[in-house]
Amino acid sequence: MQISRRALFLAGLALSGAAAAAEPIVTDNRVITDDRRLAILEAKLASLQKQVELLEDVKAIERLQQAYGYYISEGMGEEAADLFSDSPTASIELGLQGVYVGKERIRAFLTHESNRLKDGEIREAPIMQGVIHVAPDGRTAKARWRTLVMGGMHGEDGTWAEGPFENEYVKEDGVWKLSKVHWYVSMIGSYDEGWHRKPLPAPGPLADLPPDRPPSEEYQPYPAFYLPPYHYAHPITGQPVVWE
């Protein structure tokens, strides 16, 4: 008896919780026909299916972006390039090196001498702190991430490099691909002396592989201050967050 009273109490709690969480379903068939009840369920299921697809999209985009980080860390430029869409507008822009447009130009950049891993070189580039927003139609997405790169040549001074990505994605035939990689360099610094004593300049455009477009924004890394724009409004106020 004790248990069933507790069960009733719990059921009451649960029902009130569900009622607050979702639109109530009227189930009295003096008011609503079975046909109408089923139509409501069908509409709800269609909505749920869309919502679950968007949840799956978030996971697929995280996976794609992390694969990019692992390929870059291993100097696998071909693999990284093949994560991009074939769209002629796909692009990559790293730091102040300018914009490469289209998959073959992206490939040329990512497999360029300066992006290969030479003997004794290291480039640990963990991808972290994602803010993923999938468009309501589930066809495109944007995300902010960051990396803290541990780099350098063995036997020389090591380097720290840090900054956020503002990337874009497109879903083609159900497969998510990179459509835009844009990494902002916030800081490059010496390991031996620290970023505060020996900040290093960010590399500019490659002389022997000039970019298709110059850097899309004018800024300098630390010690200068720059706020790489957020692709999202503030989640609570709905206002853009900017610095003037």
Next chain:
Amino acid sequence: MRIAASISGRGPALTVALVLLAMSGALHAQSSSPSLSPELEERLARASAKADAIAQRAGRVADINAIRNLQRIFGYYVDEAQWDQVADLFAENATLEIAGYGVFVGKPSIRRYLLSLTGGRVGLTYGQLNNHFQLSPVITLSADGTRAKGRWRVLMQTAERYEDESGGNWGSGVYENEYVKEDGVWKIQKLQLFVRFYVPYRDGWTRADSRATLRYGRSGVRPDRPTTFADYAPYPARYVAPFHFEHPVRSGYRAGPPPASAAGDTAAARAGSLAELEARVRALELEVQRLQAHDQIERLQSMYGYYADKNMQDATSALFAEDATLEILGRGVFVGLDRIYEYMRRLGAPAPGSLFNHMQLQPVVHVDPDGNGASVRSRLFVMFAAQNRAAQWGEGVYENRFIRENGVWKYRNLLGFQTFYTNYEDGWAKKASPIFAPFPGYPPDQPQSVAYDPYPAVFVPPYHYRNPVTGR
């Protein structure tokens, strides 16, 4: 009878769900028509099959979240050398391999090995640090959803003793792990760690040789089997830990349901009544809402860090609920949104020569059963610079609470524990800051809620969760 059995044997969340299903089914059955027309029966069967397919897909998203939580929970226990808790995350016949060293086979062997890393005892002692950040997951679920693989990064900050001239150690590597779902609980089936470097802070990775790295994970307990990866070698050699996953674009990786979905077959048998489907859809709506909450809260934590990085103090403050509390390091508790704005503004505006990076890492997210609150453990990793003269590293752990107000998630309680702050020139093991006291002339509304000393003392920030495998 079934309800009573459920209550005695399972946790409260499941009990509520079962009772809800049972009660609503019973109530609605009375008000349903005795029979549906053949046309409606067919539509009902189709809708029911669709509900099954959606439930299966939502279940796979929940599995990925559970595995991400599991590996991150593993990392927080490793940080504290809580080896009993670590070993309990493994399946009975699991293996643990340190590439280049060897394989430990079975839970007892894994436990013995882990304990040997701290001289046979659980927990760190004064001056020891064992931070193992768990980063960058690539999770791949099997088609049947009972097994999974995951590639992760580890970033290590460790120390053997305090006032050590080496400053401590940096480490970096990759895990390629396997997981198994047993009785609905995910466990680690195979852990493989490939360390790229493990080097003294003073020297850094480029000036240390591979012998430094090969010290990692060695103890008096010998592995049960030799390493599987005979060609493994640490930096400066080139070695790529084998990838468990195919190239996501070349292989056409799809986010959606598994290729061989069995949902269609089981649907017909479970069509049930209209009222039963209504109850199932209600339960599904709550489940999907909780999965959305999980993602929204991870985003919110990340956004907090990106605003804090750039001294966007008002944007950071506006992430909090009206009655929120804020407690960072030993500064005490600030109560209410106005006080949080004041606190944040005291941290100042952005300035050239200053760096205020607040990396928000390794979130372990648990959304409440009702979907209206959530708890998160996460990691703070700080890089500071001031006026080109001073730079610092900082590391700590958050235990945060979030609430949903009118459909919008907000910070309810932010509680940040200090593990260490150290000057760039020193490294944590050489010299670390004492706990940050309240701002001079700016007392908090309440004193520090948990008294502790940071590294080099030993302090385990309380967990909001129990061990996901044992419930301990």
